[in-house]
Amino acid sequence: MRYIxxxxxxxxxxxxxxxxxxxxxxVLVARGAHLAALREGGLRLTVPDGRYTHRLPAVEGPAExxxxxxxxxxxxAVKVQDTVAALQTWGPAPVAGGGTAAERLPLLCAQNGVxxxxxxxxxxxxxxxxxxxxxxxYLEPGSVSAGGAPLTGMLHLGRxxxxxxxxxRLIAADLExxxxxxxxxxxxxxxxxxxxxxxxxxxLEAVAGPVAGDKAGELxxxxxxxxxxxxxxxxxxxxxxxxxRALRGNKVDLVPLEGAPRGGGSSWQSLxxxxxxxxxxxxxxxxxxxxxxxxxxxxxxxxxxQLAKTFARERRAPGSxxxxxxxxxxxEAVAFVQES
Numbered sequence: 001m002r003y004i005x006x007x008x009x010x011x012x013x014x015x016x017x018x019x020x021x022x023x024x025x026x027v028l029v030a031r032g033a034h035l036a037a038l039r040e041g042g043l044r045l046t047v048p049d050g051r052y053t054h055r056l057p058a059v060e061g062p063a064e065x066x067x068x069x070x071x072x073x074x075x076x077a078v079k080v081q082d083t084v085a086a087l088q089t090w091g092p093a094p095v096a097g098g099g100t101a102a103e104r105l106p107l108l109c110a111q112n113g114v115x116x117x118x119x120x121x122x123x124x125x126x127x128x129x130x131x132x133x134x135x136x137x138y139l140e141p142g143s144v145s146a147g148g149a150p151l152t153g154m155l156h157l158g159r160x161x162x163x164x165x166x167x168x169r170l171i172a173a174d175l176e177x178x179x180x181x182x183x184x185x186x187x188x189x190x191x192x193x194x195x196x197x198x199x200x201x202x203x204l205e206a207v208a209g210p211v212a213g214d215k216a217g218e219l220x221x222x223x224x225x226x227x228x229x230x231x232x233x234x235x236x237x238x239x240x241x242x243x244x245r246a247l248r249g250n251k252v253d254l255v256p257l258e259g260a261p262r263g264g265g266s267s268w269q270s271l272x273x274x275x276x277x278x279x280x281x282x283x284x285x286x287x288x289x290x291x292x293x294x295x296x297x298x299x300x301x302x303x304x305x306q307l308a309k310t311f312a313r314e315r316r317a318p319g320s321x322x323x324x325x326x327x328x329x330x331x332e333a334v335a336f337v338q339e340s
Contacts, residue, residue: 001071001174005029006086008038008058010136010269011110012077013144015180017045018152020054022178027065028058035060037142046145046260047152047179062093068101073171076120077110079270080282083119091123106167110155112199112266113282114192117160128168131156131191134180135254137262139272145260148252152179158188181251193238197227199283200301202267203308206278208326209319210264215327222330223300227287233294264318271311271318280308299333 001024005016008028020026020043028038038058045052059065072095078086091102101107102124109117110130120127134153136146146152155175157168164184172182185191201211201220211220231238254262263272270278284305291298307321307329 001025001073001170002027002069003073003075003174004065004068005075005077006090007076007078007082008034008043008144009077010138010144010146010266011132011134012075013043013045013138014047014134014136014146014152015075015077015110015155015175015178016056017043017052017054017144018047018146018178018180019174020056021045021052022174024174024178026054026056028056029060030058031060033141034138041142044143046143046257048147048149048255048257061089062101065093067094067096068105069096070104072101072105074101074105074107075110076107076116079266079277079279080111080113080116080119081277081279083111083116087120087123106171108157108171109160112202112279113196113286114189115282115286121160126167127160128171129158129160129188129192131188131195133195133248133252135252135262137260137269139263139269143260145257145262147254147257147260147262149255150253151181151251153181154248154252155180155182156185156188156191157182158185161189162186183247187237190237191239191244193231193236194240194244196283196286197224197231197238199265200224200227200287200304202265203278203280203284203304204326205264206267206271206318207304207307207311208321208323213323215323219300219323219327219330223284223304226291226296226298226300230287230290230294230296230298233296234290236290267308268318271316274315276312276315278308278312280305280312284308297337299337300330303330303333 005012042055093101107124175182284301287301
């Protein structure tokens with residue numbers, strides 16, 4: 001199989017680089033300065049076992065590849081806010097022998113949140129959800145780092161909305177030869193909703209810096225508690241913290257990488273690169289949406305969603321709001337809801 005990584009940033013670059021390193025055929029899809037750097041110098045991947053340069057085909061869109069192959073696997077690793085544009089670009093791409101990518105090829109949604117695969121299912125017939133547990137960083141064009149050890153990451157994989165098949169098992173086997181553990185599960189959404197609860201802290205980190213200390217820790221607990229209350233009210237199952245820990249164990253421990261500091265998670269990195277967008281609508285905003293549908297107030301997630309979007313729109317530096325100020329705003333938001 002040939003893997004076409006649509007969005008060769010932190011997650012996509014790490015997956016693509018590791019697949020290439022184990023001998024698999026990989027095409028990287030990027031744009032702008034990142035695409036130029038990939039074409040000129042290859043993908044520079046820093047991981048605990050070394051630094052690698054993978055000189056791989058790098059394209060901006062499907063037209064540069066001509067007809068897609070019947071053994072192509074599309075890995076959608078763009079931020080969720082860029083999903084629709086990617087689907088519109090790749091869905092109609094012709095496949096050798098007839099038909100389009102949307103009709104014939106598998107699409108893996110290796111993204112945070114749960115909305116990407118729902119959007120994909122409107123276009124593609126064969127959509128697979130991926131629960132991405134992969135600490136990785138993309139801050140400089142052409143360069144990606146992933147500090148997980150002894151495995152680079154854990155990627156639960158299954159059909160969306162549910163089920164498994166031979167395609168999922170073949171892909172998982174390739175991933176497991178490439179420094180990942182990839183359990184094939186019929187209920188991948190249950191793992192993705194559990195990951196969503198963890199990702200509710202992304203906006204907190206992006207706005208006020210590392211989730212450390214009493215104030216930040218307490219706020220993070222309260223934000224997650226809102227999320228659990230919403231999922232419970234909606235009747236949406238999610239893997240428990242204990243179940244996640246038991247499966248993950250010490251398989252993906254984050255270790256420091258010389259010359260490649262971690263910095264922060266995906267939302268922090270979006271602000272660092274001053275992209276102008278951030279995925280908060282599909283993380284904290286997902287909780288807000290479900291809260292409004294099921295009558296559960298979500299003032300803390302609503303606040304973080306709006307603050308993160310303001311930071312992205314105004315190109316503010318990540319972590320530049322003092323935690324004391326954020327805690328004050330959070331208290332006001334909760335009080336307003338209680339008084340309403």
